[in-house]
Amino acid sequence: MIDSDVLDRVLNEARCHGAGFAEVYAEDRRNTGVAYDDGRVDGVSSGRDRGAGVRVINGVTTGYAHTSDLSERGLLAAARAAADAAGSGTAGVVTVALDRCTPGGGTRVEVDPNSVSKARRVEMLTEVDEIARSVNGAVTQVSAGLSDSYRSVLVANSDGVFVTDEVTRVLFRVSVVADGDLGMQTGAESLGFTGGWEVFDRYALTDLATEAAEQAVRKLRARPAPSGQLPVVIAQGTGGVLFHEACGHGLEADHIAKGASVYAGRLGELVASPLVTLVDDGTIDGEWGTRSFDDEGQATRRNVLIEDGVLVDYMWDHIRARDEQRAPSGNGRRQDYASLPMVRMTNTFVLAGDDDPADIISSTEHGVFVAKLGGGSVNTASGDFVFGMRDAYLIEHGQITEPLREGNLIGNGPQVLSDIDMLGNDFAMGGPGTCGKDGQGVPVGTGQPTLRVSSMTIGGTAA
Amino acid sequence: MSATESNEELFALADSLIETATGGEQIEVYISRGSSTEVRVHNGEVEHFVSAMSSGIGIRVINDGRTGSAHAGTLDAGIASAVLAEARENVSFSSVDEWAALAEPDAVDITKQDLWSDELERYPTSDKVELAQRLERMTLDLDCRIRVDDTNFVDGGGEGLVVTTTGIRRYGRSNSCYLSVSTLADDTDGTRTGFGFAVGAHPGEFDVERAAREGVDRATRLLGAIKPTSRSTTVVLDPFVTAQLLGIIGSTLSGDAVVRGRSLFADRVGESIAASTFTLVDDPTDPRAYTATDLDGEGLAARRNVLIDEGELKGFVHSSYSARRAGAATTGNAIRGGYAGSPSAGCLALQLVPGKRAQLDLIASIDDGVLIEGVSGLHSGVNTVSGDFSVGATGMSIRNGALAEPVREFTIASTIQRLLNDIVEVGGDLEWLPMRASGSSLVIRDVMVSGSS
Numbered sequence: 001m002i003d004s005d006v007l008d009r010v011l012n013e014a015r016c017h018g019a020g021f022a023e024v025y026a027e028d029r030r031n032t033g034v035a036y037d038d039g040r041v042d043g044v045s046s047g048r049d050r051g052a053g054v055r056v057i058n059g060v061t062t063g064y065a066h067t068s069d070l071s072e073r074g075l076l077a078a079a080r081a082a083a084d085a086a087g088s089g090t091a092g093v094v095t096v097a098l099d100r101c102t103p104g105g106g107t108r109v110e111v112d113p114n115s116v117s118k119a120r121r122v123e124m125l126t127e128v129d130e131i132a133r134s135v136n137g138a139v140t141q142v143s144a145g146l147s148d149s150y151r152s153v154l155v156a157n158s159d160g161v162f163v164t165d166e167v168t169r170v171l172f173r174v175s176v177v178a179d180g181d182l183g184m185q186t187g188a189e190s191l192g193f194t195g196g197w198e199v200f201d202r203y204a205l206t207d208l209a210t211e212a213a214e215q216a217v218r219k220l221r222a223r224p225a226p227s228g229q230l231p232v233v234i235a236q237g238t239g240g241v242l243f244h245e246a247c248g249h250g251l252e253a254d255h256i257a258k259g260a261s262v263y264a265g266r267l268g269e270l271v272a273s274p275l276v277t278l279v280d281d282g283t284i285d286g287e288w289g290t291r292s293f294d295d296e297g298q299a300t301r302r303n304v305l306i307e308d309g310v311l312v313d314y315m316w317d318h319i320r321a322r323d324e325q326r327a328p329s330g331n332g333r334r335q336d337y338a339s340l341p342m343v344r345m346t347n348t349f350v351l352a353g354d355d356d357p358a359d360i361i362s363s364t365e366h367g368v369f370v371a372k373l374g375g376g377s378v379n380t381a382s383g384d385f386v387f388g389m390r391d392a393y394l395i396e397h398g399q400i401t402e403p404l405r406e407g408n409l410i411g412n413g414p415q416v417l418s419d420i421d422m423l424g425n426d427f428a429m430g431g432p433g434t435c436g437k438d439g440q441g442v443p444v445g446t447g448q449p450t451l452r453v454s455s456m457t458i459g460g461t462a463a
Numbered sequence: 464m465s466a467t468e469s470n471e472e473l474f475a476l477a478d479s480l481i482e483t484a485t486g487g488e489q490i491e492v493y494i495s496r497g498s499s500t501e502v503r504v505h506n507g508e509v510e511h512f513v514s515a516m517s518s519g520i521g522i523r524v525i526n527d528g529r530t531g532s533a534h535a536g537t538l539d540a541g542i543a544s545a546v547l548a549e550a551r552e553n554v555s556f557s558s559v560d561e562w563a564a565l566a567e568p569d570a571v572d573i574t575k576q577d578l579w580s581d582e583l584e585r586y587p588t589s590d591k592v593e594l595a596q597r598l599e600r601m602t603l604d605l606d607c608r609i610r611v612d613d614t615n616f617v618d619g620g621g622e623g624l625v626v627t628t629t630g631i632r633r634y635g636r637s638n639s640c641y642l643s644v645s646t647l648a649d650d651t652d653g654t655r656t657g658f659g660f661a662v663g664a665h666p667g668e669f670d671v672e673r674a675a676r677e678g679v680d681r682a683t684r685l686l687g688a689i690k691p692t693s694r695s696t697t698v699v700l701d702p703f704v705t706a707q708l709l710g711i712i713g714s715t716l717s718g719d720a721v722v723r724g725r726s727l728f729a730d731r732v733g734e735s736i737a738a739s740t741f742t743l744v745d746d747p748t749d750p751r752a753y754t755a756t757d758l759d760g761e762g763l764a765a766r767r768n769v770l771i772d773e774g775e776l777k778g779f780v781h782s783s784y785s786a787r788r789a790g791a792a793t794t795g796n797a798i799r800g801g802y803a804g805s806p807s808a809g810c811l812a813l814q815l816v817p818g819k820r821a822q823l824d825l826i827a828s829i830d831d832g833v834l835i836e837g838v839s840g841l842h843s844g845v846n847t848v849s850g851d852f853s854v855g856a857t858g859m860s861i862r863n864g865a866l867a868e869p870v871r872e873f874t875i876a877s878t879i880q881r882l883l884n885d886i887v888e889v890g891g892d893l894e895w896l897p898m899r900a901s902g903s904s905l906v907i908r909d910v911m912v913s914g915s916s
Contacts (some may be wrong), residue, residue, distance in 0.1 A: 038723050040558035047803055049536035051505045062511040069465040085512035118556040129653045141724045177725060177848055186848045227913040228693040260612045262653055338515055375843040381647055381654040384872050386855035388843030407853035408844030410874050459853040459874025
């Protein structure tokens, strides 16, 4: 994308005021989307964006500027703006020659999305619409989309990091409205994959359409969710967002450094039930949060964060790792070239336990079974977090019974983690997620086995 | 956006593209160009300074009822032609939609807004840093229990235009800024958080002291917070929370949701859907609104629309598409998410017709209740199609007409339909907030609080 001698000159310009560190991040993005709604193709769109961001770190201050002009002139102007923003430093300019570029493994793509015609995509979505509508006469509306994105990335910095990588992702989503005597209800499913179109040969979109439609129809007879504290069982592969919110964000080193996390200063302590081992791993083939390198040019890796309930490490980006004089963990990510990198999760999951999932339900006298979670959010400083239940049921006398209406569950991270009292042997990764932090969205994966929290507050309306 | 006649260069690019329209082809070109700065201060030092420039073009082509679109993050003329070619190609894969068409100029005059501040444009960088440092210092000096997570000065300005083959040709520019602080106060069992902010046309209008005071109050008021008892009770929503609720209600009144069968209120125009104390207006022509604008996303005049009048549903907000399909006139409510987005119908600047009493007077009439000062999980626990409403909350207990202990880690739940009918009173404390809705205190009865059993 950019020649190494141009990068050398840009990095030198970026340190013209004596800053110790400079970085160029450049990307070229393409995306195509077909949206289907209301029984017809609702829109076919294509987008392209390319540009570069220059980051200059001078002591505690980071200067950042970006440009969509990838010519040497454009890059030098951004470098100067970032240098000016970072202010004057005392580090002498040490020229590092970027002589060898390390190409990332890229994304393994068997079927290039570009080889799949838009006409074929329309056909797939038409079939999804027909199948979802055929599930039940109560289905009144179907919306679905198929999109792919390709991103070519280059990172070069004054420490000598010089990498390039290519990422391809494909995404399918479907949402269904059903109408009944008590009003409308919704069901939704999605499938995301870091890779090519081959994923749609492995999973039938029509199955996901059927499931979304059945979810909406089942909820037509849903009763109000309970209000108050009850045991909660969360189905395999759907509850990773629980850990993403209950502790994932709180283990990001930027929150830790500012004392804005309930997990600050607790390394080596028991912060969760001994059943819990939590891992963040950006290397898992095909998962939504997978990359060869993070957006600071560091190789992604498998990081164990909580082991048998004990907090063993946080997640790190360049700045926070530098401050602690330790290696980064491959968690420096950004939404796009216009955004500063931050500490972010990749694929975050809890390893399998020993319990038979059937036993987890049968040993619960009265509680809530969450078959599908929605999104969530957390206040990392207080540890209080919420997540939504999109498809949930009452558990009565050890049996899953009535469907429940939607609502949030609320808990406090460390408390909920220590209240996990059963962990299934049925680990599964979940669907694609977009994690938002400081206005930036990045793709993340989550996973967990079926598990039980002995008590959580359920935000329903039934007394 | 503020409508002015300017910028030949951008119009020339747009014109060169729409001139290529053939036969019955309709083309819309949307161009935006802007810059922003973001200063974050921590411990008196600049943590980061981001200086951003962005520009882009979005093109929609409609031919024989089929729509295609494409966009690019550059104003390069060669790429713009490629974007147009791509949008045309996308047309061929789309379905025929009898209502698909671009907006046509209508007879509604623009209510001129002054959305550009030369003072902000000229405001020196060093002063932006100093302002953030001052807010941080002021916040810390107010209360020794307070720590500051970060303090931010953010500004942005830009220009945009919409040119169509149907005769729309509009240009506007605007800029804005705000200052904010995130606060922390350490409790025995965790840390409480708060925030404060200042908005204004330019930094000279900022009330920095009030931002500091609010940041301190929000965090320290929660010290010692307990989990409240589960019960059905009366809640008072703080204006900031009300504004978020109005955003949700507004989305159920989108013409797009209505014509696509996703609105709770689709067949209820003329009926009572809320308590008679509740009058909801979308008014982007009120210059006090943070999101005041002359123009909607299709280049039509933004206008005042009464959505709910003393509890009665008067109508929906429409883009030209949803209006055509609903057999109504557009209300000038097309919104678009920058150059990459397609227009859809949405509220621009919601406000409630305020009541008479101050928040403390509203509280004085309540024997048992909760003042809700913060909510979370609006995206995960609220379903605007079914109406289910459940959000995490923090606030203060109300007992015998006065504020009592702080409360946290609980939810409040109802349905959107019931919340509207259970509104008891709207406060007189209208607040202008940096979002698409302003807020007033709102008293709602029979809301389920889920906390300790």
